[in-house]
Amino acid sequence: MAVQPAPKITRRKLSDEVFDRLYEMVESGQYKPGDTLPSERELMDRYGVGRPAIREAMQTLERIGLVEINHGQRPKVLQPTAMGLMSQIDLTARHMLASSSQSLEQLKEARTFFELGMVEKAIGQASVADIAHLRELLEQQCGHLNGDAQAFIEIDMAFHTAIAGITRNPIFIATSQSMLGWLARFHASLLHWEGNEDITLLEHAKIIDCIEQGDKAAAVEEMRKHLERARLLYCLNS
Structure with a gap:
């Protein structure tokens, strides 16, 4: 040998x-x-x-x-910091997503799994101030309903990150910001479609209500429907 x-x-x-x-x-x-x-x-x-x-x-x-x-x-x-850690892999993640459609699909799947986990974990941890902040973001989105589409998208991202923020876990917050940022960079249509803003606002309002009421099952289900609608719209427009 x-x-x-x-x-x-x-x-x-x-x-x-x-x-x-x-x-x-x-x-x-x-x-x-x-x-x-x-x-x-x-x-x-x-x-x-x-x-x-x-x-x-x-x-x-x-x-x-x-x-x-x-x-x-x-x-x-x-x-x-957690954000510092995520920033270190930012350029590598962008390159991976830009060069592999499979990676983008995997990121979308990971985002859904993450979002459902975050809204479930937020139940029981949300303070009065947290609920007020979510409603404030919803109000800001309403203000851009027929105006600045980019601002609408940015507040949409802030809404989902705010849910992660209710957990008080900086790693969850950093992960939320990073994943949404990568998705927005490569497929803004994953976060926003013209003509469907009213539905997005209604879904956000339902999610806030469920969090405020402490209804874990309903919150997860509303978030699931919200993300599933987004996925289907993306498929129809891609």
């Missing part, structure tokens, strides 16, 4: 080595959110590397949301 050649060992870039060390310092808590990292000169002296390696490592830390870099200031360690 022939022996397969072992993969060659490649030398790593200096910036990768610097990144690993800086990442370890942040991950271990040596530098906490709000702290500033050492200056470029200090890091150059500490690691025995040039300025390009330091800057490239810092740029990588910035891209993954661990530090903030402002001209003339030392990099500052950031508090990781």
Whole structure:
């Protein structure tokens, strides 16, 4: 049996080595959110590397949301957030959706599953202020009924994200904003159809009523019908 050649060992870039060390310092808590990292000169002296390696490592830390870099200031360690996490995959997600119709269909399926889960979880957690906020968004949508279609879409997205917000879970909120943003970017018709705005407003009103009444089964059913109508309209117009 022939022996397969072992993969060659490649030398790593200096910036990768610097990144690993800086990442370890942040991950271990040596530098906490709000702290500033050492200056470029200090890091150059500490690691025995040039300025390009330091800057490239810092740029990588910035891209993954661990530090903030402002001209003339030392990099500052950031508090990781759910939105920061989602923003890191935003460009990759857009590319995936743009290049694969199957991925878009999978995203639509995931959105339906997510929305039903969010409205179910919102039952029993919605405060008076939460209900008032949902009704305020509905009123804002009514104001754009025969006007700015883009504004109508944006408030529609805000309505669904507000339901996720009732859970007080920042990961749910970030996920809602990201999924709706991706859908709106590639298929705005998934969120809005001219001539069907009145139906959308009526469905939103029913969902709010169910949340306010604490009727979990009815809320899930109204959301299901709302999303199913949207799916069918999309199919008819695609």
